Amino acid sequence: MLFFENTKCLSCGYGVGFDPYSMKMRRLANEDLGQPISRDSALHRCKNSINYDVCNWLVNDPAADYCLSCEMNHTIPNLLDENRRAWWKSLEYAKRRLIYTLLSLNLPVVSKKKDRLGLAFKFMEDQRTNPEVFEQHVNTGHLDGMITINIAEADRVKSEIARQYTRELYRTVLGHFRHESGHYYFLKLITTGERKQQFVDLFGDYTQDYGAALKEYYENNFIAPHDPNMISHYAQSHPWEDWAEVWAHYLHMIDTLETANQYRVSQSSAQFDDIDNTLDKWAELVLLLNSLNRSMGLEDAYPFVLSELSLRKIRFVHGLIYPS
Numbered sequence: 001m002l003f004f005e006n007t008k009c010l011s012c013g014y015g016v017g018f019d020p021y022s023m024k025m026r027r028l029a030n031e032d033l034g035q036p037i038s039r040d041s042a043l044h045r046c047k048n049s050i051n052y053d054v055c056n057w058l059v060n061d062p063a064a065d066y067c068l069s070c071e072m073n074h075t076i077p078n079l080l081d082e083n084r085r086a087w088w089k090s091l092e093y094a095k096r097r098l099i100y101t102l103l104s105l106n107l108p109v110v111s112k113k114k115d116r117l118g119l120a121f122k123f124m125e126d127q128r129t130n131p132e133v134f135e136q137h138v139n140t141g142h143l144d145g146m147i148t149i150n151i152a153e154a155d156r157v158k159s160e161i162a163r164q165y166t167r168e169l170y171r172t173v174l175g176h177f178r179h180e181s182g183h184y185y186f187l188k189l190i191t192t193g194e195r196k197q198q199f200v201d202l203f204g205d206y207t208q209d210y211g212a213a214l215k216e217y218y219e220n221n222f223i224a225p226h227d228p229n230m231i232s233h234y235a236q237s238h239p240w241e242d243w244a245e246v247w248a249h250y251l252h253m254i255d256t257l258e259t260a261n262q263y264r265v266s267q268s269s270a271q272f273d274d275i276d277n278t279l280d281k282w283a284e285l286v287l288l289l290n291s292l293n294r295s296m297g298l299e300d301a302y303p304f305v306l307s308e309l310s311l312r313k314i315r316f317v318h319g320l321i322y323p324s
Helices: 047-052 082-104 156-166 173-189 195-202 210-217 240-263 275-295 308-321
Strands: 014-019 024-032 073-074 118-124 142-143 147-148
Touching: 014 210, 047 082, 082 173, 082 240, 142 173, 147 173, 173 240, 195 240, 195 308, 240 275, 240 308, 275 308
Parallel strands: 073 118, 118 147
Antiparallel strands: 014 024, 142 147
């Protein structure tokens, strides 16, 4: 059995990796006993795998150093610091999960190095966790395809403190990636007048002052009760954030259902074009996941109750990806 993160088959000893172009785990025919394959091969390891052991994706261009995921990196952490290298590995793990799901949904995934309207990632730190860096405050966010992640999110203690402080039910590195990607795909998918009006009818007027809305949220509504019609507390801050939260939940649902299907769990789905079947299976799988977690003394894996409005929003996201 091979897992998504494997770099070697424990049975035969050959090197393996994920090929994002065939969407399959592939064996490197000329690599065994841990010896890297020659760069002359059409299919070879990413440079971030060879040098830093933070990637297991493969490159299919003999002239390229980096895989589809790593070529999107704009800024990476300080590699001289062991803790930062460990955080970077966690960030790369989550980023590859995100990109896999985007590819599986046939969404446009291209690096800014190849298209100025493409995707890129900054992994940065600020003085709150490292007094030696220049930036006083780094916010996780998105701007014109550039997704910035504060690398301290990869520190589990700091992330849990932030989760408690912000009263979030769910906070993970992968969740940040999925949320911020929603802002990018808003620009890609909400492009026509009809779709913009449909968005406004569901999420509200996205042209309202974004900065002012977030300022008000953090200063006032941050402690307000959660509106049960909204998919999360943070979704209340602005229609764009509501969209990004719904988008992230949709990706959570799709990826988890697909993984469950690979394990032949009956409460799973491999067909996502039928949204009714997908939502029914998700409801069944969530009950199973949460019950399993409780049996282990853990918090619910999916601690959300989706309102009718949230389900309508998820259907809207689905309709953009699978237009009828």
